[in-house]
Amino acid sequence: METNVSDKVKTWLGVASIPIMVWTAIPLLWILATSLKSTAALADSTQNILGNFWPKHMTLDNYRLIFTGGASDLFVPALWHSIVVCLVSTVISVILATFCAYAIARLDFPGKGVILTTALAVSFFPVIAMVTPLFNLWRQIGLFDTLPGLIIPYLALTLPLSIWTLSAFFQQIPWEMEQAAQVDGATSWQAFRKVIAPLAAPGVFTTAIIAFFTAWNDFVFSSNLTSENARTVPAALAYFTGASQFEQPTGAICAAAVIVTIPVVILVLLFQRRIVSGLTSGAVKG
Template sequence: MNMHQRMQSVAWSGFGVIVMLYALMPVAWIISLSLKRSADLNDQRFFPEVITFQHYQAIFKDAQFPAALWNSFGIALTATGLSVLLAMFVAYAIVRLEFPGKKWVLALVLAVSMFPPVSVIGPLFNLWRSIGLFDTWTGLVIPYMTFTLPLAIWTLSAFFKELPWDLDKAARIDGATPFQAFWHIIVPLAAPGIFTAAILVFIFAWNDFLFATSLTSTQTARTVPAAIAFFTGSSQFEQPTGSIAAASVIVTLPVIVMVLLFQKRIVAGLTAGAVKG
């Protein structure tokens, strides 16, 4: 490696470190706030003088936060499972089958995904209250699927295009039905793309704030991002900074763990179809 290549490598490494520090600094600050005593929350020290877990204990003593965690997991997993299952069939049909208007389906899917969610909150709020879906899990799962299904379809369509269809044909020749060939041959081959779509859908549903605050009013279906907005201090003179920081750390942990554990599958799914040849 010559001097120019070494300097280029050092420059790229330094740039990567700067970007990583820039991304991790807010996370480190939130963790620091969550570990400070209530009396030290307004100081200017980055690291807590005394580490305490009182804010974590406080949020779990209140029934609001555990209920919101349960709602977040249940709603996000339900929306993810239904969206990915439907997206698999739609993406397979788009890539494998010939039907009128096939070219317009993906365009319509893209148009739906780019539609601003805030524009449907008002009508959806009135509709949900009229038909009894307000403040229910179903009332959140449906809008989540509306905006995550197009993303899952696009991701899986790109991945299905790169699959070797000879295996599908061979299974059909051996007597497998179209559904058996799809379920036992195509789905296992598309596992990285399916997993990527599931991760993206789950993160959207887990982090949503707009629908969760507008379409819920009690602990029955309110998710964690919305519940954090309703945190209050122990008195009217106390800011709930420590509790919000502790809750934010707990909400962020599942996403971080998922990305760290399955980053190779996520990258494999996202890069599917990017290179041909």
């Protein structure tokens, strides 16, 4: 995209953005720093530099603790549960939402508005209001503390979001693309697969990332609907305990927080390339 911003304005914008970057980066860096501190350094500011910020002697003790040490029983399974639950719910949600959004954007059928409003209405309700009834229901039908027991509420959480983002995206793809494909000899399915799907890919990836984050960061469902067999990382963190009851598990929690952030960062970096805006430019006179 071309901009007509002069160099002077660019410099000022750059300067102005520094405080914002610092504002967002400091808490993350603090978590990283804390995860590298030894138990002693956590309580004693003289062992740290930059005013209690960075430890003089970095240690990976906290990471050892969560992966191989005392907290590993809690953390490692939780990490696996997180990965499986989030990936499965993202994939299902994106696939369902793609078809649904395509239908909403392209077809004229009765109840189209209803679907969109219901999808939106689902996300009106505060999550916490749904948890208690779900807890009772899940217990009775045997979904409590199972992976599907988490995947289903996550789908409910991510589907409306995905449907809305994707239908907005599909609506931007010119109708003619598809009609041209049909005239060229494609079936509806071929037109969708060979023309619409590649064009919608950036939107699908964006939606996938949003859906994944929503599930990955969820605490309420996970802490209430699971106990041991399906607990995800955000909920597991709450159950961390220190070496003794007088010791806070701060370091371990921070180490775990760093670990769960890594997939998210990787995901964004991976898909960043695919989220190329303006892919449709050139389809029509631009």
